[in-house]
Amino acid sequence: MKTITTEEELRAEIGHPGKLAEHKVIAHIDQHCREFIAKSPFLIMSTSNNKGMCDSSPRGDSPGFVYVLDEKHVVIPERPGNRRADSILNIFENPHAGLLFLIPGLEETLRINGKASITSDSNLLNLFEVQGKLPKVAIVIEVEECFIHCAKALKRSSMWQPATWEDKENLPSPAKMMASHAKLPEYTEKAVNESLAESYTKRMY
The missing domain is CATH 2.30.110.10 (Electron Transport, Fmn-binding Protein; Chain A)
Known part of the structure; x- marks a missing residue:
């Protein structure tokens, strides 16, 4: 190269x-x-x-x-x-x-x-x-x-053009990625999803 x-x-x-x-x-x-x-x-x-x-x-x-x-x-x-x-x-x-x-x-x-x-x-x-x-x-x-x-x-x-956006079901799963990267037994994809949801609803400010 x-x-x-x-x-x-x-x-x-x-x-x-x-x-x-x-x-x-x-x-x-x-x-x-x-x-x-x-x-x-x-x-x-x-x-x-x-x-x-x-x-x-x-x-x-x-x-x-x-x-x-x-x-x-x-x-x-x-x-x-x-x-x-x-x-x-x-x-x-x-x-x-x-x-x-x-x-x-x-x-x-x-x-x-x-x-x-x-x-x-x-x-x-x-x-x-x-x-x-x-x-x-x-x-x-x-x-x-x-x-x-x-x-x-x-x-x-085409960042601001919704017609180019992927359907949500085709997007990467952040919870799945975090669970895979962390490799902590207690943090399954489901557990990470629940933790994120709790954070987004109760700890924004």
Whole structure:
């Protein structure tokens, strides 16, 4: 397998970015980005530890669940999960993080790169109350880069076109996969399904 290892080799294959792509990056949250974030119910957060081992984590809630503190900072509530805390543990070792915001039906996405920190400040956490419950901590991103990513990936994937979606009965079974991977006798596919259902109905917030 031929491996490309330098930018010079890469550019020989793919060329250089156009003028618009070179100039579209800003270093703050402007009004356009605020509007995008306010309408986004879902993002993917990428982090890595100090060894370079990477992780991508989905985050979602009602549109606008990410709070824009000011033009340089956004705050993401840490809702209840499985308590692995992969992203947070990575941030302790390496603060650099990347966010990809999606809006259903819109094929362009918003990317934010910056430095992350973890807060338990009650004034911030109070902003994220849902059903009388507050997150224990939140993730603060200090914005270094912010830009729109073009729609080609979502157009090629037909992500937002229901006609292309598989019938639900043909989709992979997450419970079956988890039971197979964990290899714990007490966690059969049925037991995992029940655990997931309980979590989804009683521990969302």
